[in-house]
Amino acid sequence: MDLFDLANKKNNINLKPLAERVRPETLEEYIGQEHLLGKDKMLYRAIMTDNISSAIFYGPPGVGKTTLARIIANQTKANFIELSAVTAGTADVKKIVSEAEMDLKLYGRKTILFLDEVHRFSKSQQDSLLPSVEKGIIILIGATTENPYFEVNNALLSRSMIFQLKPLTDQDVKKALKNALKSPKGLGDITIEIEEEVFDYFAFHSNGDIRKALNALDMAVKTSKKVTDKIIITVEDAKECIQRKMTLYDKNGDNHYDTISAFIKSMRGSDPDAAVYYLAKMLDAGEDPIFIARRIVVHASEDVGNADPMALVVATSAMTAAHMIGMPECRINLAQAAIYVACAPKSNATISAIDEAMEDVKKHRDSGIPPHLMDAHYKGAAKLGHGIGYLYPHAYGGFVEQQYLPDSHKNKIYYRPTQNGIEAKISERLKRLWKKR
Secondary structure, three states: OOHHHHHHHHOOOOOOOHHHHOOOOOOOOOOOOHHHHOOOOHHHHHHHOOOOOOEEEEOOOOOOHHHHHHHHHHHOOOEEEEEEOOOOOHHHHHHHHHHHHHHHHHHOOOEEEEEEOHHHOOHHHHHHHHHHHHHOOOEEEEEEOOOHHHHOOHHHHOOOEEEEOOOOOHHHHHHHHHHHHHOOOOOOOOOEEEOHHHHHHHHHHHOOOHHHHHHHHHHHHHHOOEOOOOEEEOHHHHHHHOOOOOOOOOOOOHHHHHHHHHHHHHHHOOOHHHHHHHHHHHHHOOOOHHHHHHHHHHHHHHHHHHHOOHHHHHHHHHHHHHHHHOOOOHHHHHHHHHHHHHHOOOOOHHHHHHHHHHHHHHHOOOOOOOHHHOOOOOOOOHHHOOOOOOOOHHHHOOOOOOOOOOHHHOOOOOOOOOOOOOHHHHHHHHHHHOOOO
16 A cells, blocks of 8 residues: 555545546456457467467457456556556666566566557667567566557567457446446445436447546536535536537647548548538548648549549639638538539549559560650751651540550550440540550
């Protein structure tokens, strides 16, 4: 018991946040993550038999990464040391490794190092952990909200199991809230009358983050009115304590990439409703409108292309508007462009054409530009045969068949228009003009 705990006991109060007081201490108390902690699952068996190996716990805030690590601490006979990568440095790690090495040599006792927010460690700091993990001096358990495949060194990843913790359901969050109301460590010694809608409100607006929901409940209990030794919490009280839904979106993190990916795929998949939803989610979280506009412009060509050339016009106009007027008004321009791209007929023939041509340029040497296409205007060009034999299309009604590609590539076809939208007409015209098609 530390001085903090003694002070709490002496004053008959507990200053720790509610979420900390009611944090589960056993797997039986733990809420959610059945895909990892069902009794037939490997992680459950590893914890219960004290055979945990180095691991990375990856998932959004408030889903139980730290709680799971502390349950392991309660279950294991190994030394358990907890560090936060926000405040710890390489010197702290070296000291722990030195002590762990001594414990292993003298007593045969393992050391588990729990490193919260492991992604905050630099590459060199992560490298300092590698030799001790490799030799089995420490068992590393890292927790991160970021994709470990982007943020954790490959060498550490290859020596660790990756466990992805999923967002909790509203039912999970409500269960945690009701447990806190009954728990003697939580609010069990207080008479509280609470409307069922309050649980629904907290669960919905915490977006799967139990810690956020418990903090809101704690605030509601501390600030709501007492009536005859009973605290009454209404939905109106709840709204004061958690005023807006938490948007799971980090502009520099994993959810950023997942959301923009979902936005792009919704436009590509011709679902304007989903496209607008993800657009709203990004704007609500404060994403740069110009970043969004650029993505729409790219996909106007990549996914629509010449099936509807106006898609690019609308998209670039929306980007210009976003530059000129900014938020909140440019949300309308971005929505118009996203909806247009989503609803337009689709073709990826443009990107296929340029990618295939670039691949050819890189890998295959061409035989040179045909002489009749070369510039005939500079001095001496005619003597070299440049431009001789070129057929001016307008002299033939707008089109005349002649070779444009180098001899080495003369029968190559890069652009293959689809039968969608305007490209169907383009396809028909090209087949009519060119025998090779």
